[in-house]
Amino acid sequence: MTDPTPLPDQQLAAIEARLAAATPGPWTVSEDYDDVLDSQGAHLASYWNPSSRIRNGEFIAHARADVPLLAGEVRRLRAEVAAAREDTASGPAVKATRYTVNCLPEDSIDSHVFEITVEYRGHDRWAVTRHSQCLAADGTWDWEMxxxxxxxxxxxxHRFDLDTALKLAREQAPLVTVNGFTVADALRMAAERSAAERPASVPGL
Incomplete structure (x- = not known):
């Protein structure tokens, strides 16, 4: 079982010190898996265990490259955690995660059905959606998987940076149709309803 106790800085530094002092890599194993060799083919270590020499030989040889990768990843993750803690300490994060793009006025009764949304999906990537469909880069709509x-x-x-997603949404908004009605149809009907609801003017006033 993995020990949940965080690796102390001193222990990580000791690992990195041993790494720096070791013979430079890459290391390999001999054809008979009895010896570990350096990058010039010089002998580094020998061992003999018929039941495990292949597994152990591969492990030892690869450790010369694996340990630096793991140590570097620990350092990278610690830096990310420290940066996140600094951001949290400065106050709660605020991020817009949803934009709406629509050719109809916000107060139109049909506005919601003609609406396209640009939604944040993590890792600085955004999706352009309409109902349960998602826009592709070629302008086609697919059902969201x-x-x-x-x-x-x-x-x-199907994922874009924010500027690209908003650009695609603006291009698609005038093309939306609902039950055969286009944006132009919806705007015309909205104007007709508005005219019908407007009080008639009194002659002479």
């Missing part, structure tokens, strides 16, 4: 089914190829064509 379940998260478990969203492979990288699909995400690459």
């Amino acid at each position: 379940r998260p478990s089914e969203r492979e990288n190829d699909w995400l690459d064509t």
Whole structure:
């Protein structure tokens, strides 16, 4: 079981010191898996255990490259945690996660059905959506897939930076149709309703 206790800075520094003092890599194993060799083929260590020499040999040889990667990742993650703590200490984070794009006025009774949304989906990527559909980079609409089914190829064509997402939404907004009615139809009907509701003027006034 992994020890949940955080790795002390002193221990991490000791690991990095041993790493710096070790023979530079890459290391390899000999063909018979009896010896560990440096990058010039010079002998570093020998061992003999018929039941585990292949597994252990691969582990030891790869450790010369694996340990620096792991130590670097620990440092990177600690820096991210420290930065996050600084942000939290300065106050709660505020981030807009949803924009609406619409050719109809906000107070129109049909506004919601002609609305396109630009929604934040994490990692600085945004989706352009309408109801349960998601816009692709080529201008086509697809049904939004379940998260478990969203492979990288699909995400690459359906997720954008914010400026691109807003641009695509603005381009699509005038093209929205609802039950065969276009944006122009909806605007015309809204104007007709407004005219019908306007009180008639009194002659001479």
